[in-house]
Amino acid sequence: MSPTTVAADQQEVTFEVPKLAEALLAHIRKKPGSIATWKTLRQKLGADQPALTQAAAVLADWDYRIAIRKNAGITFFSAPDLLNDIELSHQLNTREVGTHLVCYRITRSTNDRASELAETGAPHGTVVTAEEQTAGRGRLGRSWFSPAGTGIYLSILLRPAISPERAPGLSVMTALALARTLEPYAPGEVAIKWPNDLLLAGKKVAGILTELSAERGKISHLIVGVGVNVNHGVGNFPEDLRSSATSLRRVLKRKLSRVAIAQQFLRQFEKSYQRYVKVDLSADRRALKQYSSLMGKEVTLLSGEIRQHGLAVDIDSSGCLVLQQEDGRIHVAAGEVTVAKH
Ligand code: BTN
Secondary structure, eight states: OOOOOOOOOSSOEEOOOOHHHHHHHHHHTTSTTSEEEHHHHHHHHOOOHHHHHHHHHHHHHTTOEEEEETTTEEEEEEOOOOOSHHHHHTTOOOSSTTSSEEEEEEESOHHHHHHHHHHTTOOTTOEEEEEEESSOBOGGGOBOOOOTTTEEEEEEEEOOSSOGGGHHHHHHHHHHHHHHHHGGGSTTTEEEETTTEEEETTEEEEEEEEEEEEETTEEEEEEEEEEEEOSOOGGGSOGGGTTTBOOHHHHHSSOOOHHHHHHHHHHHHHHHHHHHHHSOSGGGHHHHHHHBSOTTOEEEEEETTEEEEEEEEEEOTTSOEEEEETTEEEEEOSOEEEEOOO
């Protein structure tokens, strides 16, 4: 796959890797640690040694660890943890989600980029990523802290053949896909604060911003934006987020590969999405309840102007939160939850 090139201005910088460098990388990374000789490279890639050396230098500039030996050839050791399309597409093996990738070094918001791409006909399953967002957006008009090289900031463009009423369930489904992705890294410590905040050791580690565009009762497209705090250090968070937000690194005390997590999430998302579109969340209800940070708690739910109280007792097969009230149960599709303090 060749990197997508988009006109760059101050706010928008994409990854651009020359074709030869990309082909060279694809070849040498097949056998990490062993020398690909100049002779083989010349034959396989149809380029001479100076051109290959230049291509290798480009890769080294991108922090690929390689050795160039004048009299022998080129050895690949490791790839950088960069959310570019070469790394993301490497052994991704999805069929639908991420088959078209648009990767930025810097952009305002991947959700904004994805929705622009949607308007110009980008295909279902397009994934937009950024190393850094200058105006990352959260739910309810909040901003999303998006420093360079530490988090995962990605948006998935979907064109699902479902009714707009089912869109909130898709957000809940995304939260579950993300919880399942993070679980192996921190077994037993991941929770979902319905509908779609991810908590790690009780603090927010990831968030989801789903934006719907519908016309005449039909979804024209849907953008699922996901932000994960991966390698933020303590000092990385601004003062006002320090008590409520965390990162995988803060909890696990080690750095993780953002590329690996993003790929695992995209695979998990694709599986969950395909099932959700065909059926609903009935097969996931037990997992949703297990991950939920709200079950058994008295909560207040704000949906627009409507405020409701109740005991959180269930999540139904549409992804609605079920509240037990004095006179019966209500099912709520979306809203902002606060847990009552006793
Ligand atoms: C929230 O919890 O408030 C939702 C946060 C969503 C953040 C992600 S980062 C990638 C995508 N682009 C954005 O501008 N926002 C989402």
